[in-house]
Amino acid sequence: MAEKTGLTGKLHYDFNTAAVCEVCIKGNWYRTTAREFRSFDGSRRLTQPIKPVGLGEDVINTPMETIEYNGPVYVLRTNDQVIKMDTETIVTNPFMPKAQKAIPNSSRI
Numbered sequence: 001m002a003e004k005t006g007l008t009g010k011l012h013y014d015f016n017t018a019a020v021c022e023v024c025i026k027g028n029w030y031r032t033t034a035r036e037f038r039s040f041d042g043s044r045r046l047t048q049p050i051k052p053v054g055l056g057e058d059v060i061n062t063p064m065e066t067i068e069y070n071g072p073v074y075v076l077r078t079n080d081q082v083i084k085m086d087t088e089t090i091v092t093n094p095f096m097p098k099a100q101k102a103i104p105n106s107s108r109i
Helices: 096-106
Strands: 020-027 028-032 042-051 064-069
Touching: none
Parallel strands: none
Antiparallel strands: 020 028, 020 042, 042 064
């Protein structure tokens, strides 16, 4: 039997994963999964009920709240935090912010 390798760690979610996760790309809001939400480097927001919905309550008329999320940005599928640079992309490489920061200086050459 082979030993399990690869992505074996549990991802850390410091927000309500049952909420509607949305990210903003070029002024438009898009719904996304919690895994991609935690790795998105840009504006993020969560929409969730103001109070928990009980049994027999009117689910359709439940008041909702939308809050801007300013938590940490993680590399996709890891618990490694990166610096928020507002690139409006999903961070897949831990060295991505450093490389993008160097691009404006290299364009003068």
